[in-house]
Amino acid sequence: MRRTLAKPVTREGIGVHSGQLSRCTLHPAESHTGMVFTVGAVRLPAHFAHVSSSQQRTVLTSADGNTSVATIEHLLAACYGLGVDDVRIDLVGQEVPILDGSAASWCAALLEAGLREQTGVRAPLRTQAPLQVFDGQRWARLEPGDGLTLDITVDFPDPGIGAQRLNWTLTAQSFLEEIAPARTFGLFRDLDRLRAAGLGLGASLDNTVAYDQGRVLNPEGLRFPDEPVRHKALDVLGDLALLGAPLEGRLTMMRPGHALTGALMGQILAMTGA
Numbered sequence: 001m002r003r004t005l006a007k008p009v010t011r012e013g014i015g016v017h018s019g020q021l022s023r024c025t026l027h028p029a030e031s032h033t034g035m036v037f038t039v040g041a042v043r044l045p046a047h048f049a050h051v052s053s054s055q056q057r058t059v060l061t062s063a064d065g066n067t068s069v070a071t072i073e074h075l076l077a078a079c080y081g082l083g084v085d086d087v088r089i090d091l092v093g094q095e096v097p098i099l100d101g102s103a104a105s106w107c108a109a110l111l112e113a114g115l116r117e118q119t120g121v122r123a124p125l126r127t128q129a130p131l132q133v134f135d136g137q138r139w140a141r142l143e144p145g146d147g148l149t150l151d152i153t154v155d156f157p158d159p160g161i162g163a164q165r166l167n168w169t170l171t172a173q174s175f176l177e178e179i180a181p182a183r184t185f186g187l188f189r190d191l192d193r194l195r196a197a198g199l200g201l202g203a204s205l206d207n208t209v210a211y212d213q214g215r216v217l218n219p220e221g222l223r224f225p226d227e228p229v230r231h232k233a234l235d236v237l238g239d240l241a242l243l244g245a246p247l248e249g250r251l252t253m254m255r256p257g258h259a260l261t262g263a264l265m266g267q268i269l270a271m272t273g274a
Ligand SMILES: [Zn+2]
Pocket: 073, 074, 184, 231, 234, 235
């Protein structure tokens, strides 16, 4: 069975990069629609083939280059984590609202709408043999396995983060409790450079965990001692959602980023012909 929403639900807020207000309404969609954004009359399937940039955030762009949707990864992670296959996302604006910087607010929206089973086959993507991609000190390896298990290691120079490793198996419940609440994070010293590049204009302590030389600047502190590696898992799920079908296997990633996940997805799609 496939899963969609029982009724529409709307959220609005600022984009973490644009700083602009936008509004997203998630609608039920017919079986095999997949996850699709609509901006005005333009339809943008949330598929790897339409990704135009993965610098700092994931951006989808229409074939004519005139319409883009930015920072889709946390909303897509929420859909993927809760097993939503078919959803139409109407966006008024150019960037998905960042809300609290995690996927928890999107999960709450999806649960508020309610999830509904519908007819149609949910066919996972699987690999028969291990796949591996390298990008300098970063690498990813996908091995055959049932369900989806992530083994992720991050290593940041700020002593507040350092090396963190997460070994986690996806279920809707484990996603809600262990991954969805983990917020976007960044180093305070990188903020000026990010803003000079026209990004991070909406970033604040309301939507980002800021580290500064071993200290967390957010007065409320962390939601998990290892919140950064959990957020990386969230970002990886948001990227994997662009495969268009659930992935099965054991995925090990060293220092993951959007580009590395993208390279792996290219291999997966080439292998499965999807
Ligand atoms: Zn993120």
